[in-house]
Amino acid sequence: MANENPLLSASPLPYGLPDYAAIRPQHYLPAFHAAFDAQRGEISAITRLRARPTFENTMVALESSGRLLGEVARTFYTVSSADSTPEIQQIEETLAPLMSAHQDSIQLDADLYRRIKTLHEQREDLGLDAEQRYLVERHFREMSHAGAGLDDAAKERLTALNQRLSTLTNTFEKNLLRDTNELAVIFDDVAELDGLAEGELSAAAQAAADHGLEGRWMVTLTLFTGHPYLSTMTNRASRKRILDASRARGSRDGQNDNRPVLREIVKLRAERxxxxxxxxxxxxxxxxxxxxxxxxxxxxxxxxxxxAARNASREQAALQAIIDAEPEPFPLEAHDWPFYTERVRAAEYDLDRSALRPWFEAERVLRDGVFHAATELYGITFEERGDLAAYHPDVRVFEVRDADGSTLGLFLLDLYTRDTKRGGAWMNSIVLQSRLRGTQSIVVNNLNVPKPADGRPTLLTLDEVTTLFHEFGHALHGLFATVTYPHFAGTNVFRDFVEFPSQVNEMWIYWPEILDTYARHVETGEPLPRDVVEKLRASEAFNQGFATSEYLAAAWLDQAWHSLDAEAAAGDLDVAAFEAAALSDIGLNNPVVPTRYSSTYFAHVFSGGYSAGYYSYIWSEVLDADTVEWFRDNGGLQRANGERFRDRLLGVGGSKDPLEAYRDFRGRDAEIQPLLERRGLAG
Incomplete structure (x- = not known):
């Protein structure tokens, strides 16, 4: 079977990069079944032991198990999120309950739990080092949290709930992907897109042509409620069409309706x-x-x-004042906010952010910005490996080396949007670093930048530059974490800590030595003018009332849905009415400032790993803002600072309590004041 299925034998490529060129969709399910069988045998070998539990015969054996399953799963889920063809979607639908049942069979295994519980009770007397002791603590805590201590009847119900939830979350994501593609906005006249840059028009024309709509323009939708094009499009009706389409996703009657899906998800999560x-x-x-x-x-x-709501109201009044001075004034609406925000920004700061795109050519931002900052701070270097193919022709592969020339792993970049890629931006791992297994990291960054026509440069918005730096912060976390046990590898940390390293990496966007290197005009090579840089820095807190409010509204919706008890969640809840009541409760029910994600397209919490955890971005930002202050107080972009941050935070992965690691780095707990000042909330 291994001879016929490349997933069942070791990859011939460096670092264990999957041989995607040889892998076919029909290989996945047989490989999963073989991997399930293999791990079941490995766990059985642990639980059948008559010898008393030891760290070696229980914990090391557990960490050694499931290697094949992890390799197959990471190979498949990388593809299913970034290149999800109908065939891949069908495999994922079939796989979801199988994967859930297999995970439960291990997490709820009573014999395995008893062995780990015994080690947990004896952990102080076993002569374990810090990582080993924390491994025992985390496995015991996670199995207890998963329900390993329940009786058999409760476990049976729990397993059924988990399998149904895995199917529902997969359905939610499939519905959203289909609806996002179906609701892409088609324009017949380029005049309707007045205000877009040449590269944006090129991308819209190319997207239409790819769908057989030559001579027309297609605006694809982003994952979040708004859209970058709204800030420059002069045609108000066109802006409204885009925002209306975005907000309609998942809430229309028909096969893509996510309302019944999310209601059942909420109900079953509460029951669980x-x-x-x-x-x-x-x-x-x-x-x-x-x-x-x-x-x-x-x-x-x-x-x-x-x-945040108070600041947003002030911003709204300033926008309305501009509109009131126009020949034909009208009440400000949500689709107007980005456009008139740029008018205010231009008036107050003499700054047009949309005009900055020629200074943010993607290749230069990547090499002379993102990579350069990492080289200066950590000494690491990057070499593109054109000889290594990934899962899609657009994906680029880079080999990463440490300051001493030793290898760290591979970094893959998948920059462009396509119909088969889910929305948003994310990092994932294909191979996890582990001393126990002798493996090094392979990490992937995914973005959704519109792809211009052949021969045209890819010019990024400032928001896309920020996203590139942000996701690369996750990649650094995955590359730098150096642990023995795969359970702690890479970004396997608490959900409300995982965004912290990525947010810190955003600080280098405006750092003078970095900005001067990457922000160069695509045609002339001239640096971004110094006065523009100063205006950008001066305007960092601008529009933060809106930005903070839309984020907090989404975080509160997540909490509202998931704070329901089982009885309340079982009711026939109207999604729109529930949202309105929740936003009124926290004072963020301003229709001109819509939530960053409405429930029916809130993939983070209904198909991703952020259920009841979307708050983690702002929670992590407390640490981030405090860390940025530390870097500034200690000389900024210096190798000594980078090494301290790497050694005490990024390098430990999940092998240490994250707040303990933060105190080790900072010398104290984080303080909230830097965050309040950053977001203009200190007053």
Whole structure:
């Protein structure tokens, strides 16, 4: 079978990069079944032992198990998120309940749990080092949290819930992908797109041509509610068409309707939480995060919501004043906000952000910005490996080396949007670093930048530059984490800590030595004018009322849905009415400032890993803002600073309590004041 299926034998490529050129869709399910069987045998070998539990015969054996399954799963899920053809979608639908059942068979294994519980009780007397002791603690905590201590009847119900939820979350993502593609906005006249740059028009024309619509223009939708084009399009009706299409996703009657899907997800998550002894899914999730409880999350969100809403109201009044001065004034609406925000920015700061794109050519941003910052701070270098093929022709492969010339792993970049790629931006791992297994990291960054026609440069918006730096922060975390046990590899940390390294990496965007290198005009090579740089820095807090409010609104919706107890979640909830009530509760129900994600296209929480955890971005930003202050106080872009951050935070992966690691780096707990000042909320 291994001879016929490339997934069942070691990859011939460097670092274990999957041989995607040889892999066919029909290889995946047989490989998964073989991998399930293999790990079941490995776990059985542990639980059949008559010898007393030891760290070696239980924990090391557990960490050694499932290697084939991990390799097959990471290979497949990389493709299913970034190049999800109908055939791949069908495989994923079939696989979802199988994967859930297999995971439960291990997490809920009573014999395995007893062995780990015994080691947990004896952990202080076993002579373990810090990583080994934490491994015992985390496995015991995670199995307890998963329900390993339940009786057999409760476990049977729990397994059924988990399998149904895995199917529903997969359905939610498939519906969203289809609806996002179907709702792409088609324009017949280029005049309707007045205000877009040449590269943006080229991308829209190319997207239309790819769909057999020669001579027309297609605007594809982003994952979040808004769209970058809204800030420059002069045609108000065109702006409205794009925003209306975006907000309609998943909420139309028909096969892509996500309303019944998310209602059932909420209901079953609440039932599962009750089964596990928690009064809500939010209580269940946060109990094993740094936040500790939903009350701690709610306190932070409410504390920030009041000044954010106040600032947004001030911003709204400023925008309305501009409109009122026009020959034909009208009430400001949500699709007008980005456009008139740029008018205010131009008036107050003499700054037109849309005109900056020629200074943000993608290749230069990557090599002379993102890579250059990492080289200066950590000494690492990058070499493109054109000889290595990934899962799609657009994906580029880079070999990463440490300052001493030793290898760290591979970095893959998948920059462009396509119909088969889910929305948003993300990082994932294909291979995890582990001393136990002798493996090094392979990490992927995915973005959704519109692809221009052949021969045209890819010019990024400032937001896309930020996303590239942000996702590369995750990649660095995945590359630098150096652990023995795969359970702790890469970004396998608490959900409300995982965004911290990526947010810190954004600080280098405006750092003078970095900005001067990458922000060069695509045609002339001239640097971004110094006065423009100063205006960008001066305007960093501009429009933060809107930005903070739209984010907090989404974070609160996530909490509202997942704070329902089992009885409330079982009711026939109207999605639109529930959203309106939740946003009114926190004072963020301003229709001109829509939530960053409405429920029916809130992929982070209904098909991703952020259920009851979308708050983690702002939670992590407290640490991020405090860390940026530390870098500035200690000389900024210096190797010594980079090495401290790498050694004490990025390098430990998940092998240490994250807040303990932060105290080790910072010398104290994080303070919230730098975040309040950054977002203009300090007053």
């Amino acid at each position: 939480a009750a089964l596990l002894g928690y009064n809500s899914h939010a209580a269940y999730v946060t109990s094993d995060e740094t936040a500790g409880s939903p009350e701690a999350v709610h306190d932070l969100l409410r504390r920030l919501a009041v000044p």
